[in-house]
Amino acid sequence: MPFQIEDKLVIGIASSALFDLAESHQVYLDKGQEEYRLYQEQHLDTILGKGVAFPFIKRFLNINKCFPRQSPVEVVLFSRNSPETGLRVLRSIAHYGLDISRAAFMTGKSPYPYLPAFNASLFLSANEEDVKSAIAVNYPAGLVLPSQIDDGDDDLELRVAFDFDGVLADDESEAVFKQGGLDQFHAHETLHMARPHSPGPLANMFQKLAMMQRLEERAQRRDPGYRRIVRIAIITARSAPAHERVVTTLKSWGVSADETFFLGGMDKSRVLGVFKPHIFFDDQLTHLRAGPGGTIPMVHVPFGVANRVAPPPPA
Secondary structure, eight states: OOOOTTTSEEEEEEHHHHEEOHHHHHHHHHHOHHHHHHHHHHTTTSOOEEOTTHHHHHHHHHHHHHOTTTOOEEEEEEESSOTTTTHHHHHHHHHTTOOOOEEEEOTTSOOGGGTGGGTEEEEEESOHHHHHHHHHTTOOEEEEOOOOOOOOTTOOOEEEEEOSBTTTBOSHHHHHHHHHHHHHHHHHHHHTTTSOOOBOTTHHHHHHHHHHHHHHHHHHHHOTTOOOOEEEEEEESOOTTTHHHHHHHHHHHTOOOSEEEEOTTOOTHHHHHHHOOSEEEESOHHHHTTOSTTOSOEEEOOOSGGGOOOOOOOO
């Protein structure tokens, strides 16, 4: 039986993350809503170019091709467009053969309030306001940052990489580090190494991706020739002794990553350049701007203490 929507790993994606809408958006900025509508109607059959999240979404949907009976994943289009202006997006989706059938068109409004209705474990958008608004009400969301598109057809694997604090876990330890520095952070983590972290904004997505891993493990047991397509990595600035609490947390959730890197503050781009994820989630822009040559699709999760604006100093 196919999975019901309540059991699937659902990703909500804005057209701004899936496709390159730079030209269309410039028309909207320069000439307004009506000219934008006319422009989209005139270019209805002009296929949109691939956006930053396109390679990730294409490979994510391939999970259903490996498990057609269960169909365990789904992508839903969330759009500020009206259905009329969004028709070009839908035709582009069909052109690329993406199995996306559900959509929410909001005619100018932000779509994030409807994430729970679709059981979405992630909302990807290039609209910073929408992403921050979603995070503010504890909905899982990420801002897609500009990067080059690398969508080689010979690369069938889906590689997803996560930072830990402020992404998979809450920002409790990050707050300790911000306030007291590295020594206090290590003392805090050593004291609490047996206590799992509370989940962060993308914990549910990670746990459901781990469910995909278990489906693949069962498929491999049935057919030793089955080639697994999902690889998950955790790439964190932590190092020993703070590594133990990461392990404790993941074990308490009943999940694990294929590859885990405790970098001790080393530049994450050194590992990202080898792992080559189709998407990397981090709560700190400084880590995301250090990507190798702008070729790694980066997503900013504006959650927690790392993203709070400090109050101005007293006059």
